[in-house]
Amino acid sequence: MSRQRSIEKILASQFISIGELVRLTGCRYSTLKFYTEEGMLPFEQEEEKLTRRFPRVEAIDTIKEIQELKKQGHSIPEIKAKLNKGT
């Protein structure tokens, strides 16, 4: 049996799943999936069929940055360019 991890345990982990990222940030799954597929969110995946693992701190910081840039009125291509410049 594999149980769902508590928020406390998630917050102590270096890598988290997309479901846990949703629980922490309150973002919609489809939004995070879009960011991931657009290459805006960093993740690791051992094999194609295995779960994507997101570096918790980096992923949350990036989501906050994207949300802030969206509030400022930037489009997705502009946000992508800014994120790429930052890396």
Place this chain on the structure above:
Amino acid sequence: MKEFSFAQNFSIIALNAQNSLHLTTAKIVSLRCMAAAVMLEKYLDKGFTKAGEVLTITTEDLQSAAIPTYQESVVKVILGKKETMSLTLPEYLRKVTKLSGKMLKEVEHGFAISLKEENAIEEIPALLGCDLEYVTAGISMREYRSQTDLYRRIAESLRAESLEEGNMTDEAILMLWLLRESGCLYDLFSKIELKRVAERMIEMLDSSALAKQIYPVIIHKSIETAVKNFLNMKKEVMSTPTGSGINFIFPLIERSQSVFIDTEEYFANKEDRLRDVIARLESQGHHYSVIRTGEVPLIKIDNVLYEAVPSAKQYPVPVHGVRLRKHPLSL
């Protein structure tokens, strides 16, 4: 961030937008599944005395100070007059189909108390109260509304786990079963996503012992699910460029799906129509966000999506306005 238990998480989804005053068919279906959710939660948390496949509960379990109100109410109605009960997990789950209306009221009461204490749900005037005829008649109806952020987090994390590749947790496996049995799957997944969910449930049947044990159990009654999903079927029958469903033409069939809000002016333009709808929603204390503007705006009201379709009602004097119609997410 407050964390809720498995059964509470399910009830936050299942109670949203349900009539809080009357035992409607839709609520009966949800309450049965909420009782089943408690049994599953006790199983996950090792709350039964286990001997092989047989799980035992006794009245002594109710004496524990740590038992939450909602668990206590469910265990009481499951035990009935018996001191002790020993059944397998599927047998406990099937027991919920035998619960009477009075027992289900107790289950609802136990959940409602604990969720209201935590501000996870609240009772608000029902959306139907915004309808012209209800407003003018002064009829008060009430419904439950789950806290928006909490509802979204629970729904979206389940969607993420179900639609992504990789293993699923036991909670997600069981939540899908509860949603299937309560007819709530259509609230969370689109028609295309439902195909993926079905594939995942089949995958889990092969790979998870828990799914193998639980997924064959059926606790829904076909006639009740049919009543609950009647509106979905009606929507599939007819769709037009401005909206879909028989209610568009025959709104009297089911009023709760077709709320008419009158506008101040005849032939109001789209901005005025939206303004009047928002004013009515605000006056009745509903949470809303406008997802899409235009001729037929899309508005999220109390966690549910509605289209605001321009319409008119024929009285001795015709009245212009809009009809709020539940958005067919799964179509």
